[in-house]
Amino acid sequence: MDIGFIVEYIPLYVEAAKLTLGIGLIGIALSLIVGLLIAFIQYFKIPILRQMATGYIELSRNTPLLVQLFFLYFGLPKVGIRISSEGCAIIGLCFLGGSYMAEAFRSGMESVEKGQEESAFALGFRKSQVVRYVILPQALSVSIPALCANMIFLIKETSVFSVVALADLMYVAKDLIGLYYKTDEALLMLVIAYLIILLPISIVAAILERRIRYAGFGN
């Protein structure tokens, strides 16, 4: 194991990790927005949009991000739609993540008992008020574990970003292996980099999940 080599190339990994995380976080934020929108469309049963949402969810959940990215990055330019590497990565992650987030929100909203909704209606709430004041606050606490799991999943999925020519962690590792044959060192740093990114998130997620499961309101 060549410690000198590792130290020398740490900055490269840091840069790559920043890139991965930056794009990952933007993608996740957009996924959350898309997911919430779709959950609303399904909850309010908005015609046409609802069918489109179902179609989108099935497409997104049954195709790999890698193939989505190939289509965006190599396919679309052929019809004149040229999107930057970063753009493709963000769109791809959001296309993939939106459906997962939507399912998390939806199952949270479905878990709210019918009676909660009814008592709000009986008090004279409009449907939008029912969602805002009753359904969402209760659904969110149920959804949080799934939302966290999705976040971790999406950050892991960012590992394919190198195919759209982004210098992410995989790209750096592969480069170092190819250029210097420092396979052990390159892979070790790769694993450590992902552990540093993902371990804290998954620990926080586990704590949150436990707290939600045992807490509830007022227990």
Next chain:
Amino acid sequence: MQDLGIRVLFLGNNFARLLQGLWITIRISLIAVALSIVFGVLLGILMTVKNPVIKAMTKIYLEFIRIMPQLVLLFLVFFGLTKSYGINLSGETSAIIVFTLWGTAEMGDLVRGALISIPKHQYESGAAIGLTKWQVYRYVIIPQILTRLVPLAINLTTRMIKTTSLVALIGVVEVLKVAQQIIEANRYTVPDSALWIYGTIFFLYFFACWPISLVAKRLEKKWKTT
């Protein structure tokens, strides 16, 4: 644009080649799923054992496999084992190893979840009506575990198929590689073939995974016990 790029699909045996490429990834997935089910059941049972050492080891295995992107695992096996230890593995073998390791972790956790979800009174009431221990398992416990597990195992298959697309990145000639070859070969005659080919692959994956997820969903609904 009269000269539609979609015709590239029908040139020679291009479409058949794409399907063959897809079959490579699906074959890897199916082998990995089959192995994962076997090892996963063993791991799941092992995880319910109360021995602290076994508990810690299985936990570390599970957490490590689940936290690492599958592509990192692929790199570890494909580059790590091959280049550092001189074990020469083909991309396909590496992929089967990695996806089995991953699938075993996922499956093991599902099996463990199913095992501990069976309430104690199920064992007791089985015993109370005079069944032997084996009969309790055979007629009471295992059917319940299966109805829980089968939809999840089917779901794992679709996840596996989607994830095996990654083998393109360690040089396995699967559908994306075939696509690149076709696009390259037709670069002058059909300049926009990339759009059609990658679009086609997108839908090939969709039509491979979608029916499987539908089945899983249907079964899950049908067997919903609680």
Next chain:
Amino acid sequence: MLTIRDVRKSFQENEVLKGVSIEVEKGDVVVILGPSGSGKTTLLRSINFLERADSGTLDWEDIHLDLKHASRKDVALIRKKTAFVFQNYNLFKNKTALENVMEGLTVARKVPKKEAEKIAKEALDKVGLSERYDYYPSQLSGGQQQRVGIARAVAVNPDIILFDEPTSALDPELVGEVLNVIKTLAKEGTTMIVVTHEIKFAQEVANKVVFMDGGFVVEEGSANEIFNHPKEERTQQFLRRILPDYDYAI
């Protein structure tokens, strides 16, 4: 004040209400009795549009509505004039007792928060929960939860309160505290329709009793008429069954 005419409602093949009419005057305490499955709860829910009736009309002072086709605006109007107390309380789980009572004021009626808080506290005091403002539903007993439910209904100052089996989900020893609160409201002149199985309570507070069976109103009249001089055979049977020592005058 409120007249419901010819309400019909089916769930799939099952016709639950087969043309039911009732009339409520200001200050009335109407008790609806009947065996389970007689359609009492569905009737109550239809008044508040928690269930959409298949046909029927609703008259409220100068408002005339078709129950099936009432617009969203009309539904909102009726819901603001009424309050509903549920069998399972249905308190908002993520809100404290006080917040539960305030919510109907601040959200649906746009009452300023300060004022809503004052009204809500008064309502909780009234049902004897001045010590429990900041408790979550899960920290309250069933009886206490139902009293919050009643406070929530009272706070919005409705013209009429609809009670749907308010004590059916309670342990027997908790029934009394809830019935006492309802009795107090009745004595103060609150207009209410109560679906219940508590015959003693009905005898005490009802000034009008409606007996339903099989989706019809079988008989209605004053408490005295129904309990002491029931005309219909089915009413007599019902009373005999739930009051074993029942002996009606002829």
